[in-house]
Amino acid sequence: MPNVRVVSRNFMEMVAALPAAKLDDLYESPWTCQAVVRSLPPLAKQYVLRLLFVEAAVSSKSMQDWALTDALNKHRVAIDKLEQLRVLIDASERKKGDSYKLNPKLQKQLQEVLRTGGGVPREALPASFAARVPSLADLDNYATKQWEAVLLQLVSTAFTEGPSTPMNNSLAQTFQRAGLITAPKGKEPPKITDAGFQFLLMDTNAQLWQIVREYVASAEDRAMDSADLINFLLELGFLNVGEPYNLNSLSPMQQNVIKELAALGVLQIQAGTKDRWFIPTKLATNLSASISEGSTAPSGEGCVIIETNFRVYAYTTSKLQAEILRLFVRLEYQLPNLVVGSLTKESVSTAFSSGITSDQMITFLTKHAHPHAASKTPVVPETVTDQIRLWENDRNRVETTPSYMYKDFPTEETYEAVVNYARDIGALLWDDPAGQRLIGRAERHEDMRNFIRRQSAPQRR
């Protein structure tokens, strides 16, 4: 089951998985360097800063002294992460991991960033265009609308027999690759999967990152260089929201990317008589912002109020919000700006059977709480959270463990010895002394078999 919180971080793991030479090439771009540093765990960031102006190799011993003795775990995680991303390079002469130094390319770029204070990757178009650029509020609306349209396409596969509107082709492919919808078999329309249901309950950042990740993962199929693509995507995050940038100056590959991102609402493309330009929306800043570990980007105003009697009120006009709520809430009636429903055992159980967990539901409800409800503690009434968890436990009363059954022992002594051995290694699940049978865990079967062989061997002699 994909963990909701790690999805956005996985992007950097994908970057780390690139071959070393390609990764080093990535660090030619100051924007990638900054995005990579910001994605690191807090401790690792501090290490990068400390080593930034150190040219010589630093021994791992002295780096270990930076951390407190009871924080060595965190220290190792930080160093591992830095090594994975080749931010730290092994510079030891004899033993591996003896001393480290910063990746020289990254070091050079970051030093430059500190001296100049960063700035923006490319020049915005001159002010004469400013009058034709939509206001920030309009841009936000546009981004939200586009993104909701994308998600609605996904939701539509959940309820109707087939998508009510034919799905955007490249989008459908991306959804399929991400395992969010099933691949179409013959005439049967694609159905939403368990992962797809969970995807709907994630926050926008995590969702966006999962889509972008799939997009990059499939870059090679479409004859794009994944390193170039990563560079460009990370660079986009550093552009100023709401300013126009020239589209014609981009390479054909980048123009393609821009078009696909515009469909997600990350950018808006406008065209004049001669020029075309794109305007990053607030979703674009997420591209560089949301990858940092543990940081919570401010989400939009919530709208959901839950009462102790399991009634759910959502003050929203968004069709998407209502559809998502419908995943685990029985909707009762809808007014122009209000959706009313209640959490029932049936509605929640349906959600469980589509693979949504109680924690995901509660997190969703907490995250989208109406400001009035959010100011209270707990945000979601305890009776409701407890009941949801109890309903989930109801489903988990039976636990399955793969196992082997052993029977027909030659003597009672052998049986006893085997039972004792099984108990010692923690493999015993059930034993029946009268019938001389026992059941052991499947993962210890090898040990069990060897032991039984050894037991019966002397008797054969």
Add this chain to the structure above:
Amino acid sequence: MMDALTPKDDISQVVILLDANPYFWGEKSSRGANRAETTSFTFDRFMEHVLLFINSIFLLNQANRVVVIGTGATSCAYLYDSQGIEVAANARSARAVKKQSAVEKITQKLEDFVAKEAVCDLNQGMEDTRYSLLSGSLSMALCYIQKVLRGPPPHPRPRILCLQGSPDAPPQYIAVMNAIFSAQRSLVPIDACVVGDQTSAFLQQATHITGGIYQKPATPEGLYEYLAMVFATDLYSRKFLQLPGASAVDFRASCFCHKKSIDMGFVCSVCLSIFCKGQRTCTTCNANFAPNKSSAAAQKPKAS
């Protein structure tokens, strides 16, 4: 409150109090010139280090915020606010301002600030210009932080960094202490990096009380290293890193009557005001120390 004690991420709000007292820096550079030292630590060099430090903070997390408050001899002013919305006469200049980097904004504001300082000083006549208005800038920083904490969540974790050059100003003792205690109350650590010649007893006490870090770099030329190694550490990482601990803290108080640092003095039994000499009535709360009875009963000597 629990949130404030255990930060979950490393997003910081750093308020930097920049000592821009022209008299202090002027004296420093003229002294350096007299001794014909080429390596003297001038204001220009100081600012290079500070600007590099500010950029480093932005590098660490895109959500980090920085505010710079200039501390002068007679006034204080906000020099830079990374969240700030520039008020511009028209849209075009607004765009121009937006394009400026933090460095350009700060240096421009700093020039304005120092120019204003000079005018202020001429108008007000002679105040003691050796001292910087630390109490004023501390209060401004705390006000700003209160504004942030009362704004919409999520809040970044605030901390104050004092870059102090000029010596402690005894007349500001009470105001500074009040600021320190209110920082302690709102759980805002005060860090201090002293680049002047004297150690600062005020800032030692401030860091001790609020749980911040006090450093007096032995070589001010390497200021950036100190800033990056110690003061760039966010409050989350501080739980896991070895950081310089408090050395001996000068806990001496200043008397309220002559603003002198004293080892031993008299404390008003009603309002705890400190005096260097025995008084008949407390000048702060007007308590009468029963002059006809033994004065020792009302006025206890205070051990340091």
